[in-house]
Amino acid sequence: MRLSKLCAFxxxxxxxxxxxxxxxxxxxxxxxxxxAARRVIAARGAAVSPLxxxxxxxxxxxxxxxxxxxxxxxxxxxxxxxxRMAAREVRDAGLAASGRSAPNPAAIxxxxxxxxxxxxxxxxxxxxxxxxxxxxxxxxxxxMQAGMQQLQQALQQxxxxxxxxxxxxxxxxxxxxxxxxxxxxxxxxxxR
Numbered sequence: 001m002r003l004s005k006l007c008a009f010x011x012x013x014x015x016x017x018x019x020x021x022x023x024x025x026x027x028x029x030x031x032x033x034x035x036a037a038r039r040v041i042a043a044r045g046a047a048v049s050p051l052x053x054x055x056x057x058x059x060x061x062x063x064x065x066x067x068x069x070x071x072x073x074x075x076x077x078x079x080x081x082x083x084r085m086a087a088r089e090v091r092d093a094g095l096a097a098s099g100r101s102a103p104n105p106a107a108i109x110x111x112x113x114x115x116x117x118x119x120x121x122x123x124x125x126x127x128x129x130x131x132x133x134x135x136x137x138x139x140x141x142x143x144m145q146a147g148m149q150q151l152q153q154a155l156q157q158x159x160x161x162x163x164x165x166x167x168x169x170x171x172x173x174x175x176x177x178x179x180x181x182x183x184x185x186x187x188x189x190x191x192r
Contacts, residue, residue, distance in 0.1 A: 051094040054157050058087035058176065061150035065183060068147070069140040070127045072186025076144065077124020079186065082179035083151060085117070086172040090158075093168035113166070114174035129190070141190060148183045151176055 062083040068076055111117075129137060155176045163169030 065147035074123025075186030079182035086175035089172035
């Protein structure tokens with residue numbers, strides 16, 4: 001008699017556990033719910049991560065400069081690429097800080113300093129200014145200057161975080177500075 005009660009109890013316990021497992025959301029569903037909740041919170045105007053703000057500012061700067069004409073002796077292309085490199089460093093810093101991406105020690109040890117990586121970014125192609133009107137060039141210069149303002153804003157935010165050299169954020173600050181230099185060189189080229 002006791003054995004049959006024990007078997008019945010065990011069968012009921014297994015059925016309850018199976019039911020709980022079947023009703024529990026899958027990890028992907030939980031992840032989707034968290035992502036949706038984050039989007040709702042961000043849509044309501046809640047605080048946004050400073051890293052996200054910097055990343056968005058750098059991406060916006062690159063996009064603004066990309067909308068300018070290719071008349072800056074290739075410096076525009078270099079400024080865009082360096083701004084994108086800075087944005088990637090900020091993204092990687094955010095992933096590492098959140099624990100979603102563990103840094104690969106071998107990759108970090110083998111990374112070149114930011115100055116050497118920036119030096120490898122080539123100047124892009126150049127179009128003759130004679131192809132464009134004075135108004136088009138003035139509008140293009142305004143886009144480059146707007147991009148530079150966004151770069152300066154991102155650089156100030158990065159510097160206020162006090163990131164050490166060689167870290168993701170330190171490298172992002174260096175790339176942002178190099179991007180500013182390249183954009184300035186492009187504007188100086190036009191001013192000749």
